[in-house]
Amino acid sequence: MTTDSTPDTPDSPDINDLEKELLGFLEGHTGTPWDADTDLFGAGGLSSLFAMQVVVHLEKTYAIAVRGADLRLDNFRTVRRMVELVDRLRVPATGDLHG
């Protein structure tokens, strides 16, 4: 299964663009609009299975690696939390050569 739909991403999109892109990704995959603060996995929401797709999407789109303790479901519970996670991980940690 390939997703060719990865949008063009500028090198350093600001938070708003990030949020907009994520909301668009969710709406595209679920057919319904979402708010940045909605609990995506609460009642009537998405499956944790879909959360896996979101992880893969974030890693590919923003060239980040979500590893170890960062891979908590809580970090993907709302669009806002995902934005925070991406923003934190895409900042290059200078001097830290190997995780």
Next chain:
Amino acid sequence: MTGPADDEPRKAENAATVKCLVWDLDDTLWQGTLLEDGAVHLPEEVRKVVIELDSRGILQSVASRNDHEHAWARLEGFGLAEYFVLPEIGWGAKSDSVRRIADRLNFAHTTIAFVDDRPAERAEVAFHLPDVRCYPAEQVPALPDLAEFTPSTSTVDSRRRRQMYQAGFRREAERAAARGPDEEFLRSLDLRMRIGRATGEELSRVEELTLRTSQMNATGVHYPDTVLRGLISDPGHEVLVVTLTDRFGPHGAVGVLLLERHPGLWHLKLLATSCRVVAYGAGATLLNWLADAAARSGVHLVADFRATERNRMMEIAYRFAGFEGVVENPCPCTAGLEAVVDQPGLQRLHLAPGPRTVSTVMSVDAPDLIEQEGGPGAR
């Protein structure tokens, strides 16, 4: 690209069994060139090879330069169309066709074979896909005699593998057409998971599964038939086989778990699920079921995990189920476990589980691990 160190079980057997054979049509499957000669002839010995490989659970596909409808009608006329999955009949490069077939099947290139009468076509495929094994057409009658076309096990699942894949493609088509949240569609499938203690008869299915499911083998460790057979009768271990069905039919054996009981702790030494059922959340469902059973038994869980390039989804499933690294979050419960020795990259993940919902999309029928005092396989 799959690195050599990443998937040792597969690399170790140099002549890995072929999982899909891709056929050229003109002067390979049949004699003659459809567009030039009009009439083509299918040798009986070739038909026998197709049917024999199919019965061994080897999938077969087509990469042919022809007009699709015309060529497919010919295959139907020969009564062979049903034997071929994901046919690529068109005018593009054959390496592209073979690559697309491998991608859609989610098979590593080392498990794909290609047969064509034209050396230039074989060279083109070999150049772009060096891991794909290529055979000339004159070798067709001898293919069933080759070791790589002779799987070591033949099971109820391998004999109907093609039908299971074909049912899978119908599912995918319905899924693509379905609107709305995934979960709604999954519920409509009437998914039923059955987890059972492995019996002698089921062991060959387990063996085949751990060989085939490199993608979702969480430990990257292969447990051979003899080892698992010994563990079935070991009161300290549970060997569990997972099967899945839905309204389209059976998925067959899709998962295997190997669990060792310690005081206050269950050690999950092997968890492999077929890549065919990743999309249904089978891995997450199994982890939720196990966590719930462990919670009710008052024990913690520790799982062996080795990251490979192909089992990323399993890592996510563990983490989303609440597992944390033993190194980051040590727990006294692991004191009784043997240390990890000579297993590079192997980490241990820990969970202090609470009761939880096993799945909102499928029913799960499983043995009660708690009442296991009488020894495994009691029933």
